[in-house]
Amino acid sequence: MLAPEAVQELKAIVGEERFRTDMETLVTHSYDATPMFQALPDGVIFPCRTEEVQAIMQVAANYRIPVISRGSGSNLSASTVPAEGGIVMVMTRMNRILEIDQENLTATVQPGVITKELHQAVEELGLFYPPDPGSMAVSTIGGNIAQCAGGLRGLKYGTTKDYVLGLEAVLASGEVIRTGGKLAKDVAGYDLTKLLVGSEGTLAIVTEATLKLLPKPEYRRVMVAHFTDLEAAAQTVSEIIANRIIPCTLEFLDQGTIQVVEEFANIGLPTDMAAILLMEQDGPQAVVDRDILRMEEICRKGNAAHVQVARTPEEGNQLLAARRSALSALARSKPTTILEDATVPRAAIATMVRTINEIARKNRVRICTFGHAGDGNLHPTCMTDARNQEEIERVEEAFAEIFAAALELGGTITGEHGVGLAKAPYLEWKAGKAGIEVLKGIKRAFDPLNLLNPGKIFAKETRPRVVITCPETREK
Amino acid sequence: MLAPEAVQELKAIVGEERFRTDMETLVTHSYDATPMFQALPDGVIFPCRTEEVQAIMQVAANYRIPVISRGSGSNLSASTVPAEGGIVMVMTRMNRILEIDQENLTATVQPGVITKELHQAVEELGLFYPPDPGSMAVSTIGGNIAQCAGGLRGLKYGTTKDYVLGLEAVLASGEVIRTGGKLAKDVAGYDLTKLLVGSEGTLAIVTEATLKLLPKPEYRRVMVAHFTDLEAAAQTVSEIIANRIIPCTLEFLDQGTIQVVEEFANIGLPTDMAAILLMEQDGPQAVVDRDILRMEEICRKGNAAHVQVARTPEEGNQLLAARRSALSALARSKPTTILEDATVPRAAIATMVRTINEIARKNRVRICTFGHAGDGNLHPTCMTDARNQEEIERVEEAFAEIFAAALELGGTITGEHGVGLAKAPYLEWKAGKAGIEVLKGIKRAFDPLNLLNPGKIFAKETRPRVVITCPETREK
Structure with a gap:
C-alpha cells in the first residue's frame, strides 16, 4: 500500500490521468508474457519525460517504494512482474525516435519505441537495426535493452548489446547519468552502457538510447533442408560454419515442433522428418548466391532428405513461415x-x-x-x-x-x-x-x-543443483 | 616496503626465481609506454598458473599490498605504472594458446599470449581475430583486454570488447570467477565479461579468455587519396559512409604528420597536401573490388588531388607504410x-x-x-x-x-x-x-x-574543466 502523501506527490508529477491505482490498471500490469507469474502492483505510472522519471524516483526513494520499469511486457522471464509490489513505471509514452543520424549511422530513441517501428524507420533510409526478437512487433527498445534481446539474426549480427552505443538513465537516487555516445570507440571508465544492457531494470531506468545502425543488406535469400536424422542436421550446422559461412539466420525445428506446426498451420511440412533447418543469407547478391549454393551442397552431402532454395522473396517468406508460427502453434496445443x-x-x-x-x-x-x-x-x-x-x-x-x-x-x-x-x-x-x-x-x-525491480535476478533461495550427465560427457 | 613475512609467503608460492626485488627488475617495471609517468614497485612477481595468482592475491589481501597486473606494458595511459607501490604481477609467463575451436569459432588463451601470435595462429586455420592495436607485435591479449584495445579495423570490426566471450578472473579476495563462455548469447546476470574488458586491472586479474573468431576475409585491397583541403578529406569520409560503404580501415594523416613521416622515411609523400586518406576493404573479391571502385569515384568527386588504388598486396603495403610509420616518425623528431x-x-x-x-x-x-x-x-x-x-x-x-x-x-x-x-x-x-x-x-x-591497481581511473583531483568552443558549435 502506498502512503497517501506518496500518491499525492506522484500525482503532482504526472497528473491524475497518468498515475493509476484502479483495479483494472493494476491487474493489467500484474503480469507479463511469462506464464504462471503474477503479482499486483500498488500503482501504475506513465512518465512522458526524463525529468518526470527523476522526480518519480525521488519520491520512490523518500517513501521506499519499489519501481518496476517496463515497456510492452513481452519478456519471458517474469522480469517485469511487480513481485514485491510498488509502482509499475510504464515507458510506452516516451516513444519517439529522436534522430536518425545518417552521417554517424546512429539512431537516438526513447525507450518506448516499438522495435519493428524502428526497423521500418531506418530501413526506409537504407539502414539496418539487426536485433529481431520474436516479439519485435510489440516489444519496445527499452525492453529489448533491459533484457538484451536477441533474435534470429544473432549468429551473424549479435544481440541488442552489440548495438547500444550510449544511454541516458535515471539512477535509483533520481540522478541522471549519460554513458557512451555516437562513438565506435570509448574507453573512458568501466563500460556502463554494456552493464545496463541486460540488467532488467534493476540498476537504472533507461530514458534514452543511442543505437548503432548498419547499411541495409542489399539482398537476401532463404533455403530449407529436411533431415530424417537429428545428428545429420546438427552435423550440417557445424559443417556450414566449418566452411567459414556465417548465414544471417540458421534455425532449427525438431520433429515435435514440425508436427505441432503442421497440425496448426497446414502448410505441408514433412511430419516424418527428425529436423528441419532453415537458412537465410543476406549481403551483396553475388555473395548471397554463392553462400546459398555452398550451403545447398553441404546439406546434400550431409544426407538431407530434401533441400529447397527459395526462388523469390515470397517463397522465402513461405519457407520461414514454419519457424515464425512455431510458438503460436505450440501455444495453442x-x-x-x-x-x-x-x-x-x-x-x-x-x-x-x-x-x-x-x-x-x-x-x-x-x-x-x-x-x-x-x-x-x-x-x-x-x-x-x-x-x-x-x-x-x-x-x-x-x-x-x-x-x-x-x-x-x-x-x-x-x-x-x-x-x-x-x-x-x-x-x-x-x-x-x-x-x-x-x-x-x-x-x-x-x-x-x-528499489529498482526488487526480487529479480537474485533469488531468495537457490534451487539445489541437479546432477545431470549428458550423453556426450557420458561417453568420455 | 613489503613486510618480510609477505616476501617469504610470496616466494613460497612462486619460488625465488619468479619473485624479484632487485633494483634492476624494479626499475624495469616502474614504467610503461606512457611518457612522463614512473613509480617504483616493491616487488615483481611472475605467476605461471591461476592457482598462483589466487595465492598471491590472498597474501596481498592479508598484508594490504597493491597488485598491478600487466603484460608487455605497451599501454599509453600509464595504466600499469605502480603509482602507489606494491607488487607488479607480470602475466607474460601465462602465454599459451589453450585451444582454437574450429566448430565454435573460438580461441581460448592465457593472458600473456602476444596479440600478433594469436593473429598468426588463427589465420593459419583460415580464421580471423580482428583487434589490431598499434602495439600488436608486442602487446598481450591480457593487456588488450585490460585496456579494451582498438586498432585500425575498429570501424568495420569493433574493438577487443566485441571479441571477448568469456573470462576466468581472480578477484581481489583470491576467489576465481568464470564469466560467459563459448556462447554468442548469454544473459545470465549482469555482463561481467564486458565489464572486465577495459577495467584496466582495477576490478580483477584476467587469467584466461575465450575469444570470438571470424572466418578470415578472402581478399583485401588498399587505396590512398591526397587532399589539398582538410574539409574535402573529412567530407569524403562522410560520403563513403553515406554511400553505405564500411571499409575495414579508413585512416587519416594531417599535413604535419605527412611532413614528419616524409622527413623520416623518405617514401615520396606529398608534403604540400593538407591530408591523406588511406582506405582498405576486405571480404569477397567481387565486393572488395566494387567498394574500392566506388570509393575511388567518391574521392575524385570529393576533389582529391590524387587517387591511387594498389594493384598488388605489396603495393598496398607500401601505401600503408605512411600510416604505419607515423608514430615512429613523430617519436624521433x-x-x-x-x-x-x-x-x-x-x-x-x-x-x-x-x-x-x-x-x-x-x-x-x-x-x-x-x-x-x-x-x-x-x-x-x-x-x-x-x-x-x-x-x-x-x-x-x-x-x-x-x-x-x-x-x-x-x-x-x-x-x-x-x-x-x-x-x-x-x-x-x-x-x-x-x-x-x-x-x-x-x-x-x-x-x-x-588493492587492484590503485590510483588508476579515479583521480585524487579532477582538473578544472576548460571551457572550449569548437568552430562548429560557435557557428550555431
Whole structure:
C-alpha cells in the first residue's frame, strides 16, 4: 500500500490521468508474457519525460517504494512482474525516435519505441537495426535493452548489446547519468552502457538510447533442408560454419515442433522428418548466391532428405513461415506454454536436443525444441497446464535438468530471455557463489535501497543443483 | 616496503626465481609506454598458473599490498605504472594458446599470449581475430583486454570488447570467477565479461579468455587519396559512409604528420597536401573490388588531388607504410612524444582537426594529428621535451582543451588508450559526478580494500574543466 502523501506527490508529477491505482490498471500490469507469474502492483505510472522519471524516483526513494520499469511486457522471464509490489513505471509514452543520424549511422530513441517501428524507420533510409526478437512487433527498445534481446539474426549480427552505443538513465537516487555516445570507440571508465544492457531494470531506468545502425543488406535469400536424422542436421550446422559461412539466420525445428506446426498451420511440412533447418543469407547478391549454393551442397552431402532454395522473396517468406508460427502453434496445443532458452556452444546442439528429449521422456512431459541453431540458442518449449500441480512439478524438474545439462555442455541457463523471477533460482549454477556476490555488489552500488525491480535476478533461495550427465560427457 | 613475512609467503608460492626485488627488475617495471609517468614497485612477481595468482592475491589481501597486473606494458595511459607501490604481477609467463575451436569459432588463451601470435595462429586455420592495436607485435591479449584495445579495423570490426566471450578472473579476495563462455548469447546476470574488458586491472586479474573468431576475409585491397583541403578529406569520409560503404580501415594523416613521416622515411609523400586518406576493404573479391571502385569515384568527386588504388598486396603495403610509420616518425623528431586519442563522432572529424590545430597554435605547441577517421578516433600527437617544464605546462593545457573540445562535439576523452593515470583527472568531464560515483561503487564492490591497481581511473583531483568552443558549435 502506498502512503497517501506518496500518491499525492506522484500525482503532482504526472497528473491524475497518468498515475493509476484502479483495479483494472493494476491487474493489467500484474503480469507479463511469462506464464504462471503474477503479482499486483500498488500503482501504475506513465512518465512522458526524463525529468518526470527523476522526480518519480525521488519520491520512490523518500517513501521506499519499489519501481518496476517496463515497456510492452513481452519478456519471458517474469522480469517485469511487480513481485514485491510498488509502482509499475510504464515507458510506452516516451516513444519517439529522436534522430536518425545518417552521417554517424546512429539512431537516438526513447525507450518506448516499438522495435519493428524502428526497423521500418531506418530501413526506409537504407539502414539496418539487426536485433529481431520474436516479439519485435510489440516489444519496445527499452525492453529489448533491459533484457538484451536477441533474435534470429544473432549468429551473424549479435544481440541488442552489440548495438547500444550510449544511454541516458535515471539512477535509483533520481540522478541522471549519460554513458557512451555516437562513438565506435570509448574507453573512458568501466563500460556502463554494456552493464545496463541486460540488467532488467534493476540498476537504472533507461530514458534514452543511442543505437548503432548498419547499411541495409542489399539482398537476401532463404533455403530449407529436411533431415530424417537429428545428428545429420546438427552435423550440417557445424559443417556450414566449418566452411567459414556465417548465414544471417540458421534455425532449427525438431520433429515435435514440425508436427505441432503442421497440425496448426497446414502448410505441408514433412511430419516424418527428425529436423528441419532453415537458412537465410543476406549481403551483396553475388555473395548471397554463392553462400546459398555452398550451403545447398553441404546439406546434400550431409544426407538431407530434401533441400529447397527459395526462388523469390515470397517463397522465402513461405519457407520461414514454419519457424515464425512455431510458438503460436505450440501455444495453442495446451493451456500453458513454457518457452525456455537454455543455450549451448553451437557444436553441442545435437547432444543438447537428445538430452532434452531424454529428460522429457523421463519426467513424462511434452517438450518440443526449436531455436537458433547457429548460435546454440535453443528454445525447449513445454506444453502443459498450470492447473495441474502434479504435472507442473514434473515440468519444473525437467527444466532444472535441462539447465543443468546446458551448463554441463559449457552453456548457460538463458541465452536471450533474461533471469527475472523465472530463472533466478538457477543463476548461481552459472555464476558460482563468488560470481553471485560480485553481481550483488554491483546491484548495491547502483541501488543501495533495493528499489529498482526488487526480487529479480537474485533469488531468495537457490534451487539445489541437479546432477545431470549428458550423453556426450557420458561417453568420455 | 613489503613486510618480510609477505616476501617469504610470496616466494613460497612462486619460488625465488619468479619473485624479484632487485633494483634492476624494479626499475624495469616502474614504467610503461606512457611518457612522463614512473613509480617504483616493491616487488615483481611472475605467476605461471591461476592457482598462483589466487595465492598471491590472498597474501596481498592479508598484508594490504597493491597488485598491478600487466603484460608487455605497451599501454599509453600509464595504466600499469605502480603509482602507489606494491607488487607488479607480470602475466607474460601465462602465454599459451589453450585451444582454437574450429566448430565454435573460438580461441581460448592465457593472458600473456602476444596479440600478433594469436593473429598468426588463427589465420593459419583460415580464421580471423580482428583487434589490431598499434602495439600488436608486442602487446598481450591480457593487456588488450585490460585496456579494451582498438586498432585500425575498429570501424568495420569493433574493438577487443566485441571479441571477448568469456573470462576466468581472480578477484581481489583470491576467489576465481568464470564469466560467459563459448556462447554468442548469454544473459545470465549482469555482463561481467564486458565489464572486465577495459577495467584496466582495477576490478580483477584476467587469467584466461575465450575469444570470438571470424572466418578470415578472402581478399583485401588498399587505396590512398591526397587532399589539398582538410574539409574535402573529412567530407569524403562522410560520403563513403553515406554511400553505405564500411571499409575495414579508413585512416587519416594531417599535413604535419605527412611532413614528419616524409622527413623520416623518405617514401615520396606529398608534403604540400593538407591530408591523406588511406582506405582498405576486405571480404569477397567481387565486393572488395566494387567498394574500392566506388570509393575511388567518391574521392575524385570529393576533389582529391590524387587517387591511387594498389594493384598488388605489396603495393598496398607500401601505401600503408605512411600510416604505419607515423608514430615512429613523430617519436624521433623530439625527445618526448605524447600520443593522445580524443575521439569524436565521425561527422565531426574536420571540426575536431581544425580545433586541435587552433589549440596547438594558441598554446605554442607542436601537434600532428593522424588516426582512425572512420570511427572518429584521432591521435593528436605532441612532440615536446619532458625536461622543459614551461613547455610541458603548455602541452598539458593544450591537451585539456583538446579533451574539452572532443566532449563539446559529443566525443570522449579516450577512444582506445584507457584512462589509467594519464587521463584520470579528466574522467569526470565525461562521466559526470553521478557517473563517477557509480563507477567508484563498482570498484568498491569488486575490490573493497582498493588493492587492484590503485590510483588508476579515479583521480585524487579532477582538473578544472576548460571551457572550449569548437568552430562548429560557435557557428550555431
